[in-house]
Structure formats: C-alpha cells, structure tokens
Amino acid sequence: MIDLTGRIAVVTGGAQGIGAATVTRLAEAGATTIVADRRLEPAQELAATLGDRVHARPVDVSDSSSVRDLVQSVVADFGGLDAWVNNAGIVEDSRALDMPDEVWQRTVDVDLTGTFFGAREAGRHMTAHGGGAIVNISSIAAYRATRPEHHVAYDVSKAAVAHMATVLASEWASAGVRVNAVAPGYTNTEILKGVGSADPEVMAAWIAQVPQGRLIEPVEIANVVVFLVSDLASSITGQVVHADAGYTAW
Numbered sequence: 698m699i700d701l702t703g704r705i706a707v708v709t710g711g712a713q714g715i716g717a718a719t720v721t722r723l724a725e726a727g728a729t730t731i732v733a734d735r736r737l738e739p740a741q742e743l744a745a746t747l748g749d750r751v752h753a754r755p756v757d758v759s760d761s762s763s764v765r766d767l768v769q770s771v772v773a774d775f776g777g778l779d780a781w782v783n784n785a786g787i788v789e790d791s792r793a794l795d796m797p798d799e800v801w802q803r804t805v806d807v808d809l810t811g812t813f814f815g816a817r818e819a820g821r822h823m824t825a826h827g828g829g830a831i832v833n834i835s836s837i838a839a840y841r842a843t844r845p846e847h848h849v850a851y852d853v854s855k856a857a858v859a860h861m862a863t864v865l866a867s868e869w870a871s872a873g874v875r876v877n878a879v880a881p882g883y884t885n886t887e888i889l890k891g892v893g894s895a896d897p898e899v900m901a902a903w904i905a906q907v908p909q910g911r912l913i914e915p916v917e918i919a920n921v922v923v924f925l926v927s928d929l930a931s932s933i934t935g936q937v938v939h940a941d942a943g944y945t946a947w
C-alpha cells in the first residue's frame with residue numbers, strides 16, 4: 698500500500714545500519730533516495746547495490762553549510778525534496794563525572810545540532826514548496842537511563858530531537874510539513890559495539906530488559922520510518938513512535 702514513486706527522499710547517516718535499511722526500504726517503495734553520509738565510500742557502495750534510484754552524497758550533519766549544500770544539490774539534481782530522515786548519530790560510553798568536554802560537544806554537535814540543521818534546511822525547502830515529511834531518529838535513551846552503559850550527552854540529545862519533532866510539527870503543519878520521531882530500542886548495528894555489545898554480560902543485561910527478549914533488526918525501524926513519510930501517515934505529526942520491542946513498557 699505504500700507507494701513513494703516520484704518522491705525524493707534523503708537519509709542522513711544512510712551508509713550503514715538503520716540508515717542503510719531505511720534507504721533500501723524507501724527505494725523499494727519507489728522513492729528516489731539519497732544516501733547522505735560523512736563516509737562517502739560506503740554510501741557509494743550501498744547506492745551501487747540498490748540500482749538507479751539510489752544516489753550517494755557526502756554530508757557532515759554537524760556542519761550547517763554541508764547540510765545546506767546537500768539540500769541545494771538534491772533539489773538541483775532531482776527536482777525536489779519530499780522526505781528527510783535525520784538518522785546520523787554517534788554515541789560514546791562515558792559516565793557523567795568522567796565525560797570529557799570533547800565527548801559532550803561532539804555528541805551534541807552530531808545528534809542534536811545535526812538533527813536541527815537537517816530539519817531546518819529540509820523544512821526551508823518543504824515549507825516553501827508544498828510540504829513534505831521529516832523523521833528524527835530518537836532513542837529509548839530519551840525516555841530511560843539505559844544500563845549498564847552511560848552516555849548522558851547522547852541521552853539528552855535524543856530527548857531533545859524527540860521534542861524537536863513536536864515543536865517543528867506545530868510550526869510547519871500549516872505549510873503541509875509533518876515532523877515525527879522514532880525511538881528505537883537496542884537495534885542490531887555497529888553503534889552498539891561502542892557501548893559494550895561484544896561483552897556477553899552487557900548483551901545479556903540488555904536482553905533481560907526487553908519484553909520481547911531480543912535485539913531489533915534495522916529493517917524493523919526502517920519500516921516505521923517509511924510508514925511515517927508515506928501518505929498512510931497523513932494525520933500523524935508531532936509524534937514519537939516507540940519501536941523498541943517493548944523496552945519502555947517495563
């Protein structure tokens with residue numbers, strides 16, 4: 698039922714993990730899809746496997762001019778911009794009392810400021826050209842203090858991008874732009890390595906906190922994102938969808 702034929706979609710941090718699954722699903726639904734990532738080579742490799750509808754572009758979401766250039770080049774090359782997924786994210790495990798300034802700043806720059814830059818630049822185009830849909834990737838870490846790992850800079854950035862969806866949805870609803878967020882639970886991607894997934898005790902502790910008793914696969918998050926940018930979600934804006942295998946139910 699989801700048909701995105703003729704739509705132009707951008708996924709930041711699209712080269713791997715949840716982003717790559719989202720790129721794949723958007724392209725399968727018919728959208729011309731841009732894989733935008735700080736690492737161009739894996740983005741190009743992904744695009745090459747997915748056929749003519751998928752294109753790679755470099756972006757550093759923490760740099761507003763880089764994000765602006767991306768939006769301008771997408772509009773110039775493909776003729777519009779209908780969907781934007783703020784997916785790029787980083788996390789570094791550190792207790793608050795030990796957290797170096799650089800880790801705080803780097804995390805906020807990418808996860809919070811980078812999401813705002815993406816939403817603002819996409820929103821500028823969409824509000825002026827008949828609408829569109831934006832999705833911010835938040836996290837269970839916005840709603841719970843995760844354990845045993847600690848990463849307060851990540852947690853508060855993810856809380857902020859969830860609320861950002863509500864605020865921007867309100868500002869832009871009359872211009873036909875919907876803004877939502879998805880809050881994934883522990884999902885089977887590279888990012889988990891940085892917070893201890895190689896340690897069987899950490900993995901067991903995570904699984905014990907998940908009602909479904911498992912990690913989520915990236916495509917399960919991608920399916921929610923594709924629904925939210927599609928016309929099936931036409932009345933949904935300013936919301937956070939918890940795709941977390943039940944984590945926040947406990």
Ligand SMILES: NC(=O)c1ccc[n+]([C@@H]2O[C@H](COP(=O)([O-])OP(=O)(O)OC[C@H]3O[C@@H](n4cnc5c(N)ncnc54)[C@H](O)[C@@H]3O)[C@@H](O)[C@H]2O)c1
Binds near residue numbers: 889
């Ligand atoms: N995997 C999980 O358990 C989980 C849970 C909740 C939320 N998330 C969120 O989902 C999103 C995707 O994460 P993932 O699990 O696929 O991780 P990942 O590390 O596999 O992928 C992240 C991607 O973002 C890119 N990236 C990082 N910084 C960037 C920047 N400044 N500019 C552009 N691209 C940049 C990386 O190159 C990489 O391709 C992130 O926002 C993450 O916080 C993940």
